[in-house]
Amino acid sequence: MDKQIKNTARILLGAGLIVAGIGHLTxxxxxxxxxVPDWVPLKKDDTVVYSGLVEIALGTALVVAPKKYRSxxxxxxxxxxxxxxxGNVSQYVNRRDGFxxxxxxxxxxxxFFQPVLVLWAWGSTRK
Numbered sequence: 001m002d003k004q005i006k007n008t009a010r011i012l013l014g015a016g017l018i019v020a021g022i023g024h025l026t027x028x029x030x031x032x033x034x035x036v037p038d039w040v041p042l043k044k045d046d047t048v049v050y051s052g053l054v055e056i057a058l059g060t061a062l063v064v065a066p067k068k069y070r071s072x073x074x075x076x077x078x079x080x081x082x083x084x085x086x087g088n089v090s091q092y093v094n095r096r097d098g099f100x101x102x103x104x105x106x107x108x109x110x111x112f113f114q115p116v117l118v119l120w121a122w123g124s125t126r127k
Contacts, residue, residue: 009124010062010070013077013117017059024052034098037090054080062125074125081117088114 024032029048036044058080061073091098092107101107 006124009120013120013124014059014062017055021052021055021059024048024055031098034096035087035091037086070125071127074121077121078118081114081121085114
């Protein structure tokens with residue numbers, strides 16, 4: 001991948017994580033609660049707040065960290081996307097509406113976007 005494209009992709013991913021993290025704490029808080037599986041041992045709102053803080057920190061790091069840390073941060077981001085995937089599955093299985101995902105088809109389609117995020121995190125940060 002071209003260096004300029006990788007940098008742009010990394011910065012866009014970081015910015016997206018920052019916006020999503022802010023959404024966790026503010027304007028999309030209820031929507032994110034729909035994705036928290038019932039088996040998570042924390043309150044849904046606490047889970048959303050903590051994950052929002054992680055997304056803001058990780059997004060900021062992806063944007064500003066020196067080059068030598070980018071591949072590690074990319075692995076963290078990819079791991080985050082893998083880690084929240086059960087929430088996407090739970091939203092589908094339990095038919096919970098959120099973010100306009102108000103049909104089984106839309107919720108199922110959303111599941112296929114998660115691997116794209118994993119590859120984006122890995123591809124935009126690998127050496």
